[in-house]
Amino acid sequence: MQRREFGYVISLLLLVCAGRALANEVTTALSKDAGQHWSVTYTAEKPVTRLAFARSPDDSRTRRWQPFTDAFVVRYFDGQEYIERTDGAAFTSVSLHLTPTYIPLPKDYAPFSPFSDGGMLLHSGRFFACAEACDSATQTWAFTLSVPANESIIVSGKGYQETAGWEDTDSGQTVYVGTANPIADSHFVSIIDQQLPAELSQLIAAKLPELMAKFAAQLGELAFRPTLFASYSDTDDGRYGHQGGVLPGQVFMHWYGKPAIAQLDSQAVYWFFAHEVAHLFQREAAQIEIPADAWVHEGVAEFFAGQMADKGYFGDKLVQAKLRCRQGLQGFNDYAQASQRNSQLHYSCGVVLMNAINADLLATSDKTLFDVWKAFNASVMAGATPSAQSFVATLRPYLSAPMQARIEDFATRGRIDWLME
Numbered sequence: 469m470q471r472r473e474f475g476y477v478i479s480l481l482l483l484v485c486a487g488r489a490l491a492n493e494v495t496t497a498l499s500k501d502a503g504q505h506w507s508v509t510y511t512a513e514k515p516v517t518r519l520a521f522a523r524s525p526d527d528s529r530t531r532r533w534q535p536f537t538d539a540f541v542v543r544y545f546d547g548q549e550y551i552e553r554t555d556g557a558a559f560t561s562v563s564l565h566l567t568p569t570y571i572p573l574p575k576d577y578a579p580f581s582p583f584s585d586g587g588m589l590l591h592s593g594r595f596f597a598c599a600e601a602c603d604s605a606t607q608t609w610a611f612t613l614s615v616p617a618n619e620s621i622i623v624s625g626k627g628y629q630e631t632a633g634w635e636d637t638d639s640g641q642t643v644y645v646g647t648a649n650p651i652a653d654s655h656f657v658s659i660i661d662q663q664l665p666a667e668l669s670q671l672i673a674a675k676l677p678e679l680m681a682k683f684a685a686q687l688g689e690l691a692f693r694p695t696l697f698a699s700y701s702d703t704d705d706g707r708y709g710h711q712g713g714v715l716p717g718q719v720f721m722h723w724y725g726k727p728a729i730a731q732l733d734s735q736a737v738y739w740f741f742a743h744e745v746a747h748l749f750q751r752e753a754a755q756i757e758i759p760a761d762a763w764v765h766e767g768v769a770e771f772f773a774g775q776m777a778d779k780g781y782f783g784d785k786l787v788q789a790k791l792r793c794r795q796g797l798q799g800f801n802d803y804a805q806a807s808q809r810n811s812q813l814h815y816s817c818g819v820v821l822m823n824a825i826n827a828d829l830l831a832t833s834d835k836t837l838f839d840v841w842k843a844f845n846a847s848v849m850a851g852a853t854p855s856a857q858s859f860v861a862t863l864r865p866y867l868s869a870p871m872q873a874r875i876e877d878f879a880t881r882g883r884i885d886w887l888m889e
């Protein structure tokens with residue numbers, strides 16, 4: 469049995485792909501036929517001896533991607549998946565059958581999140597492949613997608629019939645394929661699975677507009693209308709759980725297995741929404757690329773969710789977070805080492821840290837973390853690198869002298885013991 473908790477998601481950590489440069493010489497053609505079969509064809513401009521994937525969180529492509537012919541194989545070695553010819557010869561094109569079911573991937577988004585009506589949300593980043601090897605100066609990826617005539621495609625917030633083409637960068641995006649009509653309100657364009665409990669649709673209808681308004685009041689209106697996808701698929705192996713995340717302009721969540729919806733807890737779901745929406749409002753400053761710095765945007769998203777939740781609920785979350793943080797730090801002298809082992813500490817220790825910082829800000833300079841985040845984002849917009857270092861530089865002038873010393877101690881030496889007192 470598997471259970472994933474909301475909030476412990478990858479979120480913007482995924483935005484680790486480097487900047488954009490020249491277009492890749494490999495094009496990606498995805499296809500869904502009338503029999504619900506999914507396939508992908510890669511075409512390289514010049515012959516290649518292998519195609520490498522931009523990210524290989526595990527070796528699951530070796531089991532879930534089947535080349536159309538025995539002439540090709542998907543291999544995994546040295547932490548990396550490749551497509552090669554079995555005879556080692558060069559090639560320009562290869563087609564593979566895909567397995568369009570939900571799987572959780574370590575530190576990555578699920579490639580396919582099915583809806584119960586046959587619709588599908590796919591993550592384009594899963595299909596990023598490069599000629600020979602992906603280097604750090606990562607490119608743009610050219611996609612085409614074709615689907616049966618009665619189905620539509622939603623990509624980059626726009627709807628298409630039958631076919632669509634686009635270019636992706638960074639971590640890619642989620643793309644919808646199916647027959648559902650999106651609901652557009654003033655805050656979101658959303659597709660909510662009909663098999664999710666009515667309680668969830670009601671929560672979205674009643675609470676999300678209020679949540680968006682609260683965030684806008686603190687951090688300014690968003691310049692775009694985000695897309696929201698909530699999907700559900702049953703499982704046949706007893707697995708159940710839920711996972712979600714955010715990519716630029718998109719919030720998505722998936723529930724799998726009947727117990728996951730039977731146990732739906734509306735306060736936990738609200739917290740999840742609030743955390744992901746916080747990332748949208750964190751804007752460019754959330755695009756911190758150093759994994760060790762994730763306590764900044766994850767800790768702040770947890771804290772902002774707490775500001776949007778009931779006081780009592782936030783209080784309970786803080787108590788739990790402190791406990792988890794303390795347990796996670798046991799046996800380690802420094803936060804970086806502990807959080808490298810257990811990335812959930814960025815959430816638990818992060819929110820405890822941010823709560824202490826916010827209290828100090830209020831007492832010292834009558835500011836809140838919302839004010840500091842706005843200033844941090846302004847500095848990023850003006851050219852500062854989004855990182856823990858620049859966050860601390862923005863924060864420092866507003867803190868008391870003892871808190872400045874503690875944050876310095878934490879940010880440079882990873883010491884967090886004062887928080888555990």
Ligand SMILES: [Zn+2]
Binds near residue numbers: 478479743747769
């Ligand atoms: Zn997050």
